[in-house]
Amino acid sequence: MNSYDNRLRLQPEAQSVAIIGGGPAGLTAAYCLQKHGSSHPIVLEESSQVGGIARTEVYKGYRFDIGGHRFFTKVKPVEKLWKEVLPNDFLRRPRMSRIYYRGKYFAYPLKMFNALNNMGIYESARIMLSYLKWKVRPHVEEENFEQWVTNRFGGRLFWHFFKAYTEKVWGIPCTSIRADWAAQRIQNLSLRKAVWNAISGSNDTASLIGAFDYPRLGPGMMWETFRDRVEEKGGEVRMNSRATRIYRDDHHVTAMEVTPNEEGAKPYRLEADQFISSMPISELILAMDPPAPAEVQVAARTLRYRDFLIVTLILKGEDLFPDNWIYVHSPEVEVGRIQNFRSWSEEMIPEPNRSSIGMEYFVNDTDTMWKTDNAVLIKQAAAELEHLGLAKASDVVDGTVIRQPKAYPVYDGDYQDALAIIRDWLGNFDNLQVVGRNGMHRYNNQDHSMLTAMLAVDNIYGAKNDLWAVNVERSYHEEFEIASDRDKAAEAAPAESNRPAQFAAA
Template identity: 60%
Template sequence: MTQPALPDTPRTRDVFIIGGGPAGLTAAYELLRNSDAFHTTVFEGSHMVGGIARTETSNGYRFDIGGHRFFTKVPDVQRMWRDVMGDDFITVPRLSRIYYRGRFFSYPLKIFNALENIGVYESFRIMASYLKWRVRPHRVEDTFEQWVMNRFGGRLYMHFFRSYTEKVWGISPSNIRADWAAQRIKNLSLTKAVWNSISGANDTASLIEEFQYPRLGPGQMWEKTRDIIEESGGTVLMNAPVGRVLRHGMRVTGIETTDAGGTTALHDVGDGAVINSMALRDLIRAFDPPPPPEVVEAANRLNYRDFLIVTLVLNKADPFPDNWIYVHAPEVKVGRIQNFRAWSADMLPDKDTASIGMEYFCQEGDGLWTMSDDDLRDLAGRELEQLGLASAEDVIGAAVIRQPKAYPVYDGDYQQALETVGNWLRRLENFQTVGRNGLHRYNNQDHSMLSAMYAARNLMGEDHDVWNVNVDRSYHEEFEVTRKAS
C-alpha cells in the first residue's frame, strides 16, 4: 500500500490493544501503517492470533473455527486484505445447501429444486401462508419470529427458520430481537428469493456466489498481519490475558496481564490510549475500581453463545462438494458441516483424504461442551453417517476445538443492557472498544475491522463513532469512508 510521506518523528504515544483477533490486529496495523506517532502493544490471551477467525492445525490438516468468507464492499477493508495477503488470496466458488427432512435444498433457493424436495402441495401451502402474512402481518416486529413471518410467512418460517435458529442460539426465536434478523438477512424476502432463483440475479450479500479466501485459511491473514505489526515496530504479546483494567476517574491508567506461569505485569498507560476487543461482560468485570453498580449489573446481562467444532479426517476424498451444509434436521445435534478442501485444497496435506468440520452450538459447561474428545469424535462420526454423507468407519482422525463467546446473543435484555454499558464506556477519556464482542454486535469480519479502523483514525485526529458502524449500508450500497479532521 502506498503511503503518504510522514514526518520523521519518534513514536511517542503508547496504544495498548486488548485482543489479537481481527479487530485488535487491524487497529494496530492501521496505526503503524499510517502514523509514526504511536507505539502499539497487542495483548492476546491465547497462543494464537485471529480469535474466532484463526486457523487451527492438527497433523498437517488446517481448519477454521467456523467458515470465514472474505467479501466486502468497504474499500479500506478490501485494500488491507489485498495488501496483507497478496498472491495468497484465492477466489472460491460458493456452494452451500440446507439439509432438511432427509433432503438437500440448494441455498440460495433454486425454485425447481425446492419444489421437487418439498412437494407441490406443501409449496402451495407455503405461498398461501406467505400471502396471508403479507395481508395481515404482525403489527410490531420486536422479535426474530415476527420479522421473519412478515417477510416469508408462517409456513416457511416453521420449515426453514425456527428449528435452525433454535439450534444455533439455544432459545426460541420469539426471544431473539428482530434487529439480529435485520442485520443478518436484510434485503431478502420470499419474492426476491424466488425471483433470484429464476433470473439468476442476486444482490443479497449473505448469498454471494464467490468470495476471496486466504490459501491457508483465514488465520493466515492474521498471522501475516501480526508479522507486519512486529516488523513495523509494534509488539504482539501472546499468552497475555488481561486481568485488570486500572482507571482513575474516567481515565484508564494501566493494564495488568498474567503470563502462563501466573506472573502479573502492569503496563502503565500514561498519556497513551487503550483500544479493547475483549467481550464487554469480561471487560466491565476487569475494571478496577469497578464501574457503577448499574453498569456492572447491565454487563452481567449480556449473554453469549459458545461453539465447538469436531474436525474429522476421512480415509477417502470429499463426501460432498459444498463449502458447508446447514443442518436444519432436529434429530441430530450438528448445526453446520464444512468441507475444508472446498475452501482451499491447500488446507489438506493428503489429496486422498477428506477434512470435515462438524460444528456444534452449545453453552460452556453444558452436556456437549463437557463431553470428552473421544465421545465427541464418536458423536460426530455417527451423525455424519446418520445424514448419509459418509460412514463412521471412514473416520481415521479427529480434533476438537472449543470456542467460548463465539456469538453475542440478541435476547430480550441485551438492548437496554448494552445501552447502559456503552453510555458509561463512551465517557472514558482514552478508551475505545471495537469488534464483535467489544461492541456486542454480531458483525461480520469486515465490520469488526472497520470499527477498529475508525478507532485508530480517531487517535490520528479524525472523528468517527465506532458504536454506529452502519452494517447494512456497507453491504447494500457503495460505501465511502468519510474522513473528518478534528
C-alpha cells in the same frame, strides 16, 4: 529494551497505545497505527494464536477454520488492506452450499425445481398462501425474530426453514431473539427476491454471492501475516497475555494489569496514553478498577454469549461431497453446520485421498456437550455424518475438537437496554475505545470489525468518528460514507464470515 517494560516508550510527540485482543480488530488497529507513524503499539492476546474466531487451527498438518470465513466486502479500505497484506495468496472459490431438512438436501441459494421437488406442489402452494396471508395481515409490531421473519416470508416458511435451525444455533426460542438480529443478518432478502433468484439463477443479495476469496492456508494466514508485519515494524504482539484489570482515574484509563499465561509468571502493570479494546465488553466492564457503577456492572452481567465447538474429522477419500458447507436443520442430529475444508482450499489437506470435515455444534459452556470427552464427541460426529448420508463412520481415521467460548453475542430481549447503559458510561472515557465483535457486543464480521478499528485509530489522531454509528443493518442495504481523516468515504457492507443462520450464511 525489555519487551515487558512497564511503559511504552515512543517519540515524545507520539501517543503510546495498548490494544487488547489479537483478532481482526486488534491487529488492524496495530497495523494502522504504524501506517500513521506509531512505531511501537502493543497487542495483548490471551491465547497462543492470533485471529480470534477467524484463526486457523492446525492438527497433524490439517488446517481448519473456526466456522468458515469468506473474504468478500464492499468496504474498499478494508479490501485494499487485505490485498496489501496478503497480495498473492487468495484463492477464488465458487460457492456451493445446501440445507438438510426432512431427510432431503435443498440447494442453497434456492433452485426452483429442486425446492419444488423436495417440498412438493401441495406444500409449496401452502407456503405461497401463507406468504400472501402475512403480507395482507402482518404482525403490527416486529419486536422478535419470529415476527420479523413471518412478516417477510410467511408463517409456513418460517416454520420450515427458520425456526428449528435458528433455535438450534441460539438455544433459545425465536420469540426471545430480537428483531434487529434478523434485520442485521438476513439483510435485504425477501421471498419474492429468493423466488426470482431461484428462477433466474441470479444472486443479487449480499449473503448469496456465488464466489468469494479465501486465503490458500485458511483465514488465519491473513492474521498471522498481520502479526508478522506489525512485529517487523517494531510493534509487539504479546501472546498468552490477558488483560485482567483496567485501572482508571474517573473516565481516564491509566494502565492495565496483564497476566501472562505462563507457569510462574507474575502479573505486571502496562501503562499507555491510549487504549483500544476488543475483549468482550462485559469482561472489560467487570475488570475496571475502581469498579464501574453498580448499574453498569449489572448491565455487563446481563449480556449473554453463545459458545461453539467444532469436531474436525479426518476421513478416507477426497470427494465426499462438493459443498463448502451444509446447514443441518433436522432435530434428530445435534450438528448445526458442516464444513468441507477441501472445498475451501486443497492446501488445507496435507495428505492425498483424505478429507477433513468440520462438524459444528452451537452450545453453551454449561451444556453437557461442552464438557464431553473428545473421543466421545468424535464418535458422535462420525455417527451423525453417516446418518446424514455423507460418509461412513468407519471411514473416520482421526479427529480433534476445538471449543470456542463467546463465539456469538446473543441478541436476546435484555441486551439492548444493557448495552445502552454500558455505551453511555464508556462514552465518557477520553482514551478508551471498544472495537470488533465482542468488543462492541455486535454480531458483525471481519470487515466491520476491521473498519471500527481503522476509525478508532483515526480518532487517536484527531478524528471524531462515532464507532457505534457504523450502522450494521444499514451497511447491508446500501453503501454509505463515514467521514474519517484517512478515507472520506468508506463503504460499509460487511464481509461474509461466521454466519450460523441460513439466509445469512457462514
